[in-house]
Amino acid sequence: MLAGPVKVDPRVLQAMSRAVINHRGSEFRKVNKDVHDGLKYVFQTQGEVAAISGSGTAGLEAVISSLLRKGDRVLTLVNGKFSERGYELSRLFANPTQMEFEWGKAMDVPRVAAELEKGEYRALTVCHNETSTAVTNPLKEIAALCRKYDVLCLVDGITSVGGIECRPDEWGLDAVVLGSQKCIAAPAGLAGVMVSKKAYGQLHEETSYYLNLKAHIDALRDEEDTPYTPSIPLFFAVREALRLLKEEGLENRIKRTAKLADACRAAADALGLALYPDLAVASNTVTAIRYPPGIDDSAFRKKLLGEHNVVVAGGQGSIKGKIFRIGHMGICSMEDMRATWAAIEAVLADLGHKAKRGAAVEAVQART
Amino acid sequence: MLAGPVKVDPRVLQAMSRAVINHRGSEFRKVNKDVHDGLKYVFQTQGEVAAISGSGTAGLEAVISSLLRKGDRVLTLVNGKFSERGYELSRLFANPTQMEFEWGKAMDVPRVAAELEKGEYRALTVCHNETSTAVTNPLKEIAALCRKYDVLCLVDGITSVGGIECRPDEWGLDAVVLGSQKCIAAPAGLAGVMVSKKAYGQLHEETSYYLNLKAHIDALRDEEDTPYTPSIPLFFAVREALRLLKEEGLENRIKRTAKLADACRAAADALGLALYPDLAVASNTVTAIRYPPGIDDSAFRKKLLGEHNVVVAGGQGSIKGKIFRIGHMGICSMEDMRATWAAIEAVLADLGHKAKRGAAVEAVQART
Numbered sequence: 001m002l003a004g005p006v007k008v009d010p011r012v013l014q015a016m017s018r019a020v021i022n023h024r025g026s027e028f029r030k031v032n033k034d035v036h037d038g039l040k041y042v043f044q045t046q047g048e049v050a051a052i053s054g055s056g057t058a059g060l061e062a063v064i065s066s067l068l069r070k071g072d073r074v075l076t077l078v079n080g081k082f083s084e085r086g087y088e089l090s091r092l093f094a095n096p097t098q099m100e101f102e103w104g105k106a107m108d109v110p111r112v113a114a115e116l117e118k119g120e121y122r123a124l125t126v127c128h129n130e131t132s133t134a135v136t137n138p139l140k141e142i143a144a145l146c147r148k149y150d151v152l153c154l155v156d157g158i159t160s161v162g163g164i165e166c167r168p169d170e171w172g173l174d175a176v177v178l179g180s181q182k183c184i185a186a187p188a189g190l191a192g193v194m195v196s197k198k199a200y201g202q203l204h205e206e207t208s209y210y211l212n213l214k215a216h217i218d219a220l221r222d223e224e225d226t227p228y229t230p231s232i233p234l235f236f237a238v239r240e241a242l243r244l245l246k247e248e249g250l251e252n253r254i255k256r257t258a259k260l261a262d263a264c265r266a267a268a269d270a271l272g273l274a275l276y277p278d279l280a281v282a283s284n285t286v287t288a289i290r291y292p293p294g295i296d297d298s299a300f301r302k303k304l305l306g307e308h309n310v311v312v313a314g315g316q317g318s319i320k321g322k323i324f325r326i327g328h329m330g331i332c333s334m335e336d337m338r339a340t341w342a343a344i345e346a347v348l349a350d351l352g353h354k355a356k357r358g359a360a361v362e363a364v365q366a367r368t
Numbered sequence: 369m370l371a372g373p374v375k376v377d378p379r380v381l382q383a384m385s386r387a388v389i390n391h392r393g394s395e396f397r398k399v400n401k402d403v404h405d406g407l408k409y410v411f412q413t414q415g416e417v418a419a420i421s422g423s424g425t426a427g428l429e430a431v432i433s434s435l436l437r438k439g440d441r442v443l444t445l446v447n448g449k450f451s452e453r454g455y456e457l458s459r460l461f462a463n464p465t466q467m468e469f470e471w472g473k474a475m476d477v478p479r480v481a482a483e484l485e486k487g488e489y490r491a492l493t494v495c496h497n498e499t500s501t502a503v504t505n506p507l508k509e510i511a512a513l514c515r516k517y518d519v520l521c522l523v524d525g526i527t528s529v530g531g532i533e534c535r536p537d538e539w540g541l542d543a544v545v546l547g548s549q550k551c552i553a554a555p556a557g558l559a560g561v562m563v564s565k566k567a568y569g570q571l572h573e574e575t576s577y578y579l580n581l582k583a584h585i586d587a588l589r590d591e592e593d594t595p596y597t598p599s600i601p602l603f604f605a606v607r608e609a610l611r612l613l614k615e616e617g618l619e620n621r622i623k624r625t626a627k628l629a630d631a632c633r634a635a636a637d638a639l640g641l642a643l644y645p646d647l648a649v650a651s652n653t654v655t656a657i658r659y660p661p662g663i664d665d666s667a668f669r670k671k672l673l674g675e676h677n678v679v680v681a682g683g684q685g686s687i688k689g690k691i692f693r694i695g696h697m698g699i700c701s702m703e704d705m706r707a708t709w710a711a712i713e714a715v716l717a718d719l720g721h722k723a724k725r726g727a728a729v730e731a732v733q734a735r736t
Binding site for chain 2: 004006008014022055056058061089092181187208210228
C-alpha cells in the first residue's frame with residue numbers, strides 16, 4: 001500500500017516476462033505505437049508524448065533540460081519533498097527562484113500571481129500531487145496564471161496522472177510527467193511525458209543526450225521507435241497496464257480512486273487519527289496520517305509488515321516519524337483498503353492506542 | 369541472434385516477473401547488494417560500480433557528464449557507429465577531437481600515441497568492441513598509452529564485458545560501461561558502470577542529475593540503495609543473470625564465446641562468405657559477414673525470419689545492405705549457432721548463392 005511502486009496486475013507481469021524480441025523490428029514498433037496511443041489517452045492530450053526508460057525524475061530532467069537553458073528564470077513552487085526536485089533540477093539547468101509554502105496546507109495562489117506578475121519568469125514548476133505530504137495542489141488555478149503571464153507551466157504529475165483529474169490540453173499545461181509505478185500501475189522504470197505544441201516548438205538539444213526530449217518524441221511519433229535501446233520489458237508492461245486502464249476507463253478509475261481515498265480518510269477518522277494535510281487539499285491517491293501520541297513509526301510499520309504483510313510508507317524530511325502514508329492509486333481495491341485497515345487497527349491496539357475495535361473496517365465497509 | 373538484446377534464460381524472466389516490492393525496504397537492499405557484488409565480479413574490479421536504470425548510452429553519458437567539463441580536451445577514437453557516440457557525448461559535455469580509423473581494420477595505435485604525446489588531453493574515449501563492424505579494438509594497448517600520458521581512459525564495454533577479456537584494474541581503465549542486454553544476457557534496461565578509484569575522486573555533480581554517477585555509486589556502496597526509483601524488474605533480472613554468469617564462471621563464458629565465434633567464422637568460410645573485418649581484429653561476441661554478390665539484405669533477413677524464425681542484424685551507416693551480423697554472446701549456445709547456419713544456408717541457396725549444402729552446419733559441428 002505504498003504511494004508507488006504499487007500493486008501490479010498479473011496480466012502486466014505476464015506481458016513483461018515474455019521472451020526478448022528485437023526492439024528495431026516491426027513487432028516492437030507495434031508495442032511503441034500502443035504505448036504512444038495509451039499515453040495520449042491517459043494524458044488526454046492532442047499534444048506530444050514520450051516514453052523514457054528511466055524513473056519519473058528522468059522524465060522531469062528531460063523536460064527541464066530540454067526546455068530551459070542556464071539563465072532562464074524559473075519560479076519553483078515547493079511544499080514538500082518531491083516539489084523540491086523541480087528546484088534542484090532547475091538549479092542545474094536554469095535559474096530558479098524558490099517559493100515555499102507550508103507543508104500540508106493549501107498553496108497561496110495570489111502569492112504566485114503576484115510573483116508571476118513581475119514578468120521575470122520563463123517557466124514555473126509545480127508538483128500536482130505532492131506525495132510526501134499527501135497534498136493535491138491547485139494546478140488548474142496555477143496553470144491559468146501561467147497562461148495569463150505567458151509562463152511555461154511544467155508539471156510533476158507523477159502521482160496524479162491517471163488517478164486525479166489532470167487536463168493538460170484544457171488547462172494549458174506545457175509539460176507533464178507520469179511514473180509507470182504510480183497511477184497506471186505498471187512496474188517502476190518508465191517515465192511518460194507530455195508536452196504542449198507550444199512547448200514542443202521550444203525544445204532544444206543542447207544539454208541532454210539520453211534525456212533529449214525532442215529525440216524521444218520524434219522517434220516515437222514519426223517512426224514508432226526510440227532513440228536509444230528501450231527497457232523492452234517495461235514497454236510490454238506499460239502497454240498492458242495502459243490497456244487495463246482503458247478497459248476500466250480513465251474517468252471511472254479517477255472516481256474509484258476518490259472513493260478509496262474517502263474510505264481511507266473515514267477509517268482514520270473512525271480510529272481518532274488525524275490527517276496530516278488539511279482535508280480541503282488532501283490527495284485522492286495517497287493519504288498521510290499523523291501518528292497518535294506514543295506510537296513509534298518504526299515499531300508500527302515493522303509489526304504491520306511482519307505480522308500482517310502490509311507495507312505502508314513513513315514520512316520524509318521534517319515529518320519523518322510523525323506520519324504514515326497509505327497509497328491507493330492504480331488497481332488498489334476496496335478489499336485492499338479493508339485488509340489494510342484491519343491490520344492497522346490490530347497493530348495500533350497492540351501498541352496501546354485506544355479505539356473502538358472494528359471501527360476502521362466498518363468505516364471502509366460503509367463506503368464500499 | 370542479434371548483437372543484443374540477446375536470448376534470456378527462463379530463470380531470468382521468472383525472476384523479473386515476480387510481484388512488486390518496496391524499493392526502499394530491506395528485501396530490495398539485498399537485491400542491490402547482489403547486483404553490486406555481481407557487477408564487481410563481471411568487471412573483475414576493486415574499483416567502484418553503479419547500476420543505472422537506463423540503456424548503455426545512459427551509462428556512457430553518466431561517465432562523460434560526471435567526469436568531464438566543458439573545455440576538457442578529449443580524444444575520441446572512432447571506427448564505427450557506436451564509437452561515434454563517445455564523440456557525440458563529448459561534444460555536449462567536453463571538447464572532443466575525433467580521431468577516425470578505417471572501419472573493419474585494426475586501429476593504428478602509434479597514431480594514438482603520437483596524438484596523446486602532445487599532452488593536451490584530459491581523457492580518451494574508446495569502444496572496446498565496435499558492434500557495428502564486429503571489430504574488437506586493442507584496448508589493452510590503448511589503456512597503456514593512457515597511463516603513460518596520464519589521460520583518463522573511458523571505455524564503452526557494452527558488447528565486450530562478460531564476453532571478451534576486459535581487465536579494468538589490471539589494464540588501468542578509468543571507466544567502463546556494460547549493457548544488461550548484451551554479454552550478461554539480461555533484458556534491456558540497465559547499464560552497469562565501473563570507475564577506477566582515481567576517476568571516482570574526480571567525479572563532479574554539476575552537470576547531470578538522473579545520471580549523476582557519484583550519486584549512483586555512493587547510494588549503492590554505502591546504503592545498498594539507488595538515488596532514484598530503480599527499474600525494479602530489471603534489478604531482479606540482472607541479479608539472476610549475474611548469478612548464471614557466476615555459475616558458469618567468467619573465464620568459461622569468455623572461452624565459450626570465443627568458441628562460438630570460431631564456429632561462426634568457420635561456417636561463413638565454408639559457404640565462401642567473407643568476413644567484413646580483418647580476421648585479426650574480428651570480434652568474439654558478434655560476427656559481421658559480407659553479402660555475396662546478388663544477395664539482397666532485406667530479402668535475406670525477411671526470409672530468415674519468416675521461414676526460419678532466425679533474427680540477425682543488418683549493417684548500419686555506410687555498410688547498410690552490405691553485411692549481416694550474428695550475435696553470439698551471453699547464453700547463446702552451439703545449438704543456436706547450428707540452427708542459425710542451417711537457416712542461413714537454406715535461405716542463401718533459395719536466393720541463388722552457390723555453395724556445398726550442409727557445409728556451414730558441418731563446420732559448426734566440427735567445432736562443437
